Amino acid sequence: MTDFDVRPVAEDERRATFDLLGRSLHSDRISDESWARYGDSWPAAHKFGAFDGHTPIGIASAFDTEIAVPGGAVLPLGAVDGVGVRADRTRRGVLTAMMAAQLEDFAARGIPLAALHASEPTIYGRFGYGSAALGKTVWLPVPASRLHERVPVGGDVRMLTPEEAVKEIPALYRRIGLHRAGMIGRPAGWWPIAHDRIAGPHGSHVVVVHSGPDGDDGFVVYDTVDRRTLESPDEGAVLKVRELHAADPVARAALWRFLLSVDLVSGVRARYRPVDEPLALMLADHRHARTTDIEDDLWLRPVDVAAALGARTYRAADPVVLAVTDRMLPANTGHYEVSPGGARRTDAAADLALDVDTLGMLYLGQWSATELAQAGRVEVRDAAAAARADELFTTLAAPWCGTFF
Numbered sequence: 001m002t003d004f005d006v007r008p009v010a011e012d013e014r015r016a017t018f019d020l021l022g023r024s025l026h027s028d029r030i031s032d033e034s035w036a037r038y039g040d041s042w043p044a045a046h047k048f049g050a051f052d053g054h055t056p057i058g059i060a061s062a063f064d065t066e067i068a069v070p071g072g073a074v075l076p077l078g079a080v081d082g083v084g085v086r087a088d089r090t091r092r093g094v095l096t097a098m099m100a101a102q103l104e105d106f107a108a109r110g111i112p113l114a115a116l117h118a119s120e121p122t123i124y125g126r127f128g129y130g131s132a133a134l135g136k137t138v139w140l141p142v143p144a145s146r147l148h149e150r151v152p153v154g155g156d157v158r159m160l161t162p163e164e165a166v167k168e169i170p171a172l173y174r175r176i177g178l179h180r181a182g183m184i185g186r187p188a189g190w191w192p193i194a195h196d197r198i199a200g201p202h203g204s205h206v207v208v209v210h211s212g213p214d215g216d217d218g219f220v221v222y223d224t225v226d227r228r229t230l231e232s233p234d235e236g237a238v239l240k241v242r243e244l245h246a247a248d249p250v251a252r253a254a255l256w257r258f259l260l261s262v263d264l265v266s267g268v269r270a271r272y273r274p275v276d277e278p279l280a281l282m283l284a285d286h287r288h289a290r291t292t293d294i295e296d297d298l299w300l301r302p303v304d305v306a307a308a309l310g311a312r313t314y315r316a317a318d319p320v321v322l323a324v325t326d327r328m329l330p331a332n333t334g335h336y337e338v339s340p341g342g343a344r345r346t347d348a349a350a351d352l353a354l355d356v357d358t359l360g361m362l363y364l365g366q367w368s369a370t371e372l373a374q375a376g377r378v379e380v381r382d383a384a385a386a387a388r389a390d391e392l393f394t395t396l397a398a399p400w401c402g403t404f405f
């Protein structure tokens with residue numbers, strides 16, 4: 001049994017907790033130089049540590065931002081960006097205690113949704129997080145992959161210097177906007193560690209911007225992986241896309257056209273793309289676009305179920321009543337009527353019953369109530385209700401986050 005206290009991280013505990021996180025993820029200890037450059041991206045605010053005396057043995061970090069939900073509303077979000085427990089203190093409740101403190105903090109501050117990217121899919125369901133948006137990995141071989149002649153053409157692309165990338169991309173991300181459910185805002189503290197570190201003067205990534213008739217409207221950040229070996233000295237490099245954002249199909253097509261045009265390349269690999277990005281359809285020969293993986297990407301946790309359900313829109317169908325159970329935040333446990341007019345608490349009998357993590361899976365439209373019922377995650381009390389819930393919760397575009405945190 002381990003004794004530990006969970007409390008907010010103090011200013012002078014930032015680096016120790018950052019190192020603890022790095023160690024738990026098997027990263028190298030951060031150098032003084034890198035800490036001086038990027039340490040401000042690890043503020044003490046919204047971090048809970050588990051301490052054995054003064055020594056940190058666990059960290060659960062989050063930053064405040066916002067997330068787009070189906071219908072276009074943008075809600076406050078607690079983005080959980082770093083969780084780790086010292087390897088000699090795992091499996092004795094340290095994470096559970098930190099998650100409880102963090103969720104109570106989100107609830108007390110009126111934050112209706114929390115989200116994270118999970119290192120392992122078996123960790124977070126018990127804390128009310130559900131796998132809410134998937135991402136696909138695509139592989140496009142070069143030169144075989146050519147865009148179809150009907151794919152729209154327009155605008156121009158230009159490669160930024162690292163200094164320009166640091167300056168211009170944050171504003172461009174804001175201009176493109178949170179146009180899909182699941183996309184999140186990127187606060188000032190996100191950029192140095194997640195973008196400038198890899199795409200600025202000390203990084204290896206390349207940034208290319210597309211401009212259309214109204215100015216810059218898309219960008220891609222990628223790295224180049226050299227594949228030459230003694231046995232195959234002429235093997236082309238692989239372009240590894242870190243992120244690609246575009247305001248419209250013309251900008252998106254231009255950025256993919258650019259990637260496929262780079263010389264001495266054997267292929268383009270992009271991970272965590274929207275599952276409905278029509279890359280295969282954009283090729284002259286759709287067989288060249290290979291989806292090599294589909295992974296859970298964003299995990300979502302309704303913190304205030306009434307506020308979260310009330311903020312998204314629903315398609316036309318008769319109402320359903322959901323019985324939601326939330327063991328960690330019991331104030332959420334109750335019945336909610338969902339209809340095209342919105343959502344509200346009700347005393348009416350429930351048609352479907354589910355835990356709050358499953359509500360997280362349903363919320364952005366990635367999974368249907370029927371799928372979740374067939375998998376045993378939704379209990380069907382009225383046989384016709386799953387189909388009504390499918391209609392209500394379905395979204396035209398797949399949810400997608402598109403931001404690493």
Ligand SMILES: CC(=O)SCCNC(=O)CCNC(=O)[C@H](O)C(C)(C)COP(=O)(O)OP(=O)(O)OC[C@H]1O[C@@H](n2cnc3c(N)ncnc32)[C@H](O)[C@@H]1OP(=O)(O)O
Pocket residue numbers: 024025080081082083084085086089090091092093094095096097116117118119120122123126
């Ligand atoms: C958002 C992010 O940052 S993702 C990155 C998460 N961090 C990592 O993966 C770093 C390496 N792993 C770790 O640091 C730790 O193992 C953690 C943080 C995943 C778990 O911390 P712990 O303190 O061991 O968790 P805790 O003891 O509270 O476990 C609670 C329950 O979850 C289970 N659990 C915890 N971690 C895992 C896991 N990796 N796989 C399966 N089950 C797990 C425990 O078995 C326990 O189950 P029980 O209640 O049935 O007994």
